[in-house]
Amino acid sequence: MLQFDHVNIRTANLEQMVAFYERVLGMTSGWRPDFPFPGAWMYLGEQAYVHLVQVGSDPDAPKDADALRLEHFAFTGQDLDAYRERLKDAGVACEEVKVPGTNLLQLNFFDPDGNHIHVDFRV
Numbered sequence: 001m002l003q004f005d006h007v008n009i010r011t012a013n014l015e016q017m018v019a020f021y022e023r024v025l026g027m028t029s030g031w032r033p034d035f036p037f038p039g040a041w042m043y044l045g046e047q048a049y050v051h052l053v054q055v056g057s058d059p060d061a062p063k064d065a066d067a068l069r070l071e072h073f074a075f076t077g078q079d080l081d082a083y084r085e086r087l088k089d090a091g092v093a094c095e096e097v098k099v100p101g102t103n104l105l106q107l108n109f110f111d112p113d114g115n116h117i118h119v120d121f122r123v
Contacts, residue, residue, distance in 0.1 A: 006049050007073050009115060014038060014054040016112045021050060024090050072116035080121040
């Protein structure tokens with residue numbers, strides 16, 4: 001049996017990314033092993049779901065939307081109206097997408113490095 005553990009994101013903007021994940025996703029920066037490189041582990045409850053790793057310059061991200069890469073990662077949210085307000089207060093633009101044939105509404109947005117995230121709500 002498998003269970004999702006975490007996603008690892010390389011960034012040249014560690015402080016900005018930590019602030020974004022705290023403000024927009026409600027995560028907290030917490031314990032991280034004493035690796036020989038800078039980074040942060042972002043927690044929801046007891047689980048560090050996002051590992052951020054500082055790199056010296058902008059990571060080489062494909063500019064082609066069809067290139068092979070991690071396209072997005074997602075969370076399940078509660079209280080759609082409150083989350084819409086959180087994004088608005090943070091100045092984060094989002095696109096709302098109703099998933100056909102389901103009761104899911106996705107709020108799609110991007111972090112400061114351009115990583116696609118969506119938060120799913122049952123509606």
